[in-house]
Amino acid sequence: MGSSISVSEKSIHEFTVKNSSGKEVDLSVYQGKVLLVVNVASKCGFTESNYTQLTELYRKYKDQGFVILAFPCNQFLSQEPGTSQEAHEFACTRFKAEYPVFQKVRVNGSKTAPIYKFLKSKKPTLLGARIKWNFTKFLVDKDGQVIDRYGPTVSPLSIEKDIKKALGDAGEELPSVNL
Numbered sequence: 101m102g103s104s105i106s107v108s109e110k111s112i113h114e115f116t117v118k119n120s121s122g123k124e125v126d127l128s129v130y131q132g133k134v135l136l137v138v139n140v141a142s143k144c145g146f147t148e149s150n151y152t153q154l155t156e157l158y159r160k161y162k163d164q165g166f167v168i169l170a171f172p173c174n175q176f177l178s179q180e181p182g183t184s185q186e187a188h189e190f191a192c193t194r195f196k197a198e199y200p201v202f203q204k205v206r207v208n209g210s211k212t213a214p215i216y217k218f219l220k221s222k223k224p225t226l227l228g229a230r231i232k233w234n235f236t237k238f239l240v241d242k243d244g245q246v247i248d249r250y251g252p253t254v255s256p257l258s259i260e261k262d263i264k265k266a267l268g269d270a271g272e273e274l275p276s277v278n279l
Contacts, residue, residue, distance in 0.1 A: 111244030112137075115215045117171075118203040120188035125202070127215075127244075133165045134266040135240040136256070137219060139207050140170045141179035142190045144234040146252055151195035153256035157263065158199045164267050165242070168199035171215075173207050176234050180204065207231040223249035241266050 109115065112135065113128040138154065141147060158168050172187035174180040180187055184203040191197035205213035208230050212220075219238045220229035223246045233252040239262055241247050247266055250259055 109214075109218050112215065112218065112240050112246075113244040115218065117205075117213070117215055118184075120172075120184040120201050120203055122184075122203060125200070127169075130167055130169075131244065132242050133167045134161075134242055134263060135167050135169055135238075136259075136263070137169045137171065137215070137238040137240060139173040139205070139216075139231060139234060139236055140187070140191065140201070141173060141176065141234040142187060143179040143181070144176070146233075146235045147179075150235045150256060151191060151197065154199070155195050155197055157256050157260065158197070161263060161267065162198070166263060166267060168197075170197065170199060170201045171207075171213070172201065172204045173234065174204060175206055175208060175231075179234060207236075219246055219249075222246035225249065225251075239263065239266060 113131050115127045116124050117127060119125050140151070154168055158166065170191060172180045172184060187204065188201040191201050205216060207213065207216045216231070220231065223238060235252040237250040237254065237256065237259070239247045239250070239259065248262060
């Protein structure tokens with residue numbers, strides 16, 4: 101029982117989080133949007149490639165209802181040492197991020213942010229629910245349900261097909277008609 105995560109929320113849209121300035125944001129504003137929730141860090145070996153690709157994906161799909169929710173986290177070798185505001189400025193200035201960057205959170209341990217308890221409970225890995233490193237990504241559908249979880253070494257661009265499918269643009273073939 102100790103390793104399982106119990107959450108009462110049924111959708112990511114039931115959470116309220118704080119933006120980088122400390123203002124509360126009700127995630128119900130994202131109903132009907134496909135979300136990619138990512139724990140980010142500014143001083144990680146994955147920073148350059150992930151932020152660059154996240155910005156590219158966001159620009160490509162934002163008009164189709166895709167939003168990235170970035171949550172700075174300092175739990176992995178102190179690779180996000182500054183304030184939440186500094187993490188936001190870093191993402192927006194260096195990587196031209198136009199998507200929301202929220203207040204720093206904890207993704208593991210007794211002080212895990214409620215949104216991360218929810219995400220991890222919906223998509224644990226074979227080794228458990230624990231987040232292993234920076235840039236773990238959760239793809240969430242328009243109804244607020246977790247579709248999939250991607251590890252830190254999975255590049256954002258490599259999940260583009262899953263994003264397109266969640267947006268409803270999977271290039272599905274039309275049903276064949278027997279003549």
